[in-house]
Amino acid sequence: MSMKTSSEKFKVRVKNQIQDSFMRGAVASAQETIQGRKQTVTDELGNWEEWRNHGEEIRKHVLENLDYYLYVLSENVAKRGGHVFFAKTAEEAGQYITDIAKKNQAKKVVKAKSMVTEEISLNEKLEAIGCEVIETDLGEYILQLDDHDPPSHIVVPALHKNKEQIRDVFAEKLDYKNTEKPEELALFARQTLRQDYLTADLGITGCNFAVAETGSITLVTNEGNADLVAALPKTQVVVMGMERIVPTFEEMEVLVGMLTRSAVGQKLTSYITTLTGPRDEGDVDGPEEFHLVIVDNGRSNILGTEFQSALQCIRCAACINVCPVYRHVGGHSYGSIYPGPIGVVLTPLLGGYDDYKELPYASTLCSACTDACPVKIPLHELILKHRQVIVEKEGKAPFSEKILMKTIGMGTSSPTLYKMASKMAPALTKPLSTDDHITKGVGLLKEWTDIRDLPAPNKERFRDWFKNRPKGGKE
């Protein structure tokens, strides 16, 4: 997988996804369940707004001092015997990791869930040199088996699949013979994967938070798969986005609790593991060789811009879990491994406007995302900033829209023009009106009236009524 998940046009993707009634039911029900749970656990915690302020403060502080914390982190990883590699691009990261695989003659690679490895197309690169790569997060495992179906959510990647579909994938690819009961499916995957952990040569994980002061890596899962990936193979590679740092364990504790609460409405997930470097003398498990790959891949270009706050993201998907657009179009409509509001913001920044120019318009600016974000990224404002960039700097807005907007801009800044136009409106729209409604518009009006009626303009504008009423208009 790379960041781009589809070569179809945005409107085609949306159209197809809207017709997927199972996906839409699953998304709606997941949104409601997670929202309800999140409400319960944040109420229990209390003072959620103060926690959010604290979370924002931590993330802002790290971004403002990112060079310093990257230095401290890498020094501390090295002190514990780990190797650190700064990858400027996806290619550099892929090259470094495939070199490790070659050097260790790795045949089998087990992976824990990691969005950044999807972003840099790591699986494809490892497969190209002959490695067998196995995703061990159950959701990712299902998608990988299903001919690399793209993830549709950053925390719950196989949200769009139901248990019958999963049973069929297992039956087709792994000769599974049991029913679609989730317990049976999970047990089967668990048994199959257990063998893979034991025979893997290389383990690759992502990183929820890297703790600068100790050079530790924190992994958050409910399945415990990341622990096995990190502990069993001889060589471990951790891949992290360059911004995913906390200064000390104190901040890690704050953010982990906010992450699990926001992501799935849990106080804590079943497994939260912190690992520091390779196995020490006397340790019973852990890798003999430890590599930390810190990926830039466009992130440093965001630093210092009006979009910097997007890097505060801790990948909890709280914004996705409340987004009314995501609710109806699902993750695949976005054409990026990062869907929903954070995807709308991040994808064009990392992947450019050419492929993703529609995304900033796939939002009503309802700001549910901004309200939900545990680290207070002003998501809807960043979406609006993208629109501004598209119009002003990229020049990618349609010509007809520019003319329309300039006309509206002019018409609404001049009371005389406005009054003239609003007075003419009833006469102009009369041919389109039935009773009090316009049901068949033309031009932009058509886009409206294809779906809904439009009230016909008032014969007497409010301002005329006010002026002419017996009481008289008072200026």
Next chain:
Amino acid sequence: MKVTLFATCLVDMFKSDVGKATVELLERLGCEIDFPESQVCCGQPTYNSGYVEEAKPAMKQMIDTFQHAEYVVSPSGSCAYMFHEYQHIFKDDPVYGPKAQELAAKTYELTEFIVDVLKIEDVGATFPGKVTYHTSCHMTRLLGVREAPITLLKNVKGLEYIELPGKENCCGFGGTFSVKMGQISEQMVNEKVQHVEETGADYLIGADASCLMNIGGRITRQGKPIKVMHIAEVLNSRA
């Protein structure tokens, strides 16, 4: 108390009854209303489409138009919010920055004004019927007005209030989103209408003409028997 009415272009052109009800209601509550004729549109359609520079002349026009006002009151949470947003848009403008701050400090959405400034929770209205209420996104999340409309509705005689399921979900209007992303907007408004139907209410009430035009337009298109009204019209109803 002197109130300067910011009617909004939508009310002026499409929903004059909402403007009339707002005037009558506020007058009944003891306010003296003035309506500056030079008011146009708040600039939100252009601004939210990314045309910030194109939107600024309209915004300046509005800032100047309402400079004299003691209180600015609008029967629209979204447009009132836009007046609050001006202070951020003009934050680096030495002339309009301070003026925009003054405007934000005195601008209120109608129900917020009645409850928080006039300190009235029962406007003495009578409206027999089962109603549900759509909480508009900008009004609740950006302007922070959540309780005032519900407080006022619950004190209306004869009115039975039923909470809307998924009440804080956007209705799919989103300004130009409604036409630019029609296929998504349609799904969103369909779900909203379905939720309204589930309440069994006879009336859908809202405090933003724009959202009501979207939901109401879909309701009439589908031929549903639900009536759509602005909260000003309900609060202005008498026995």
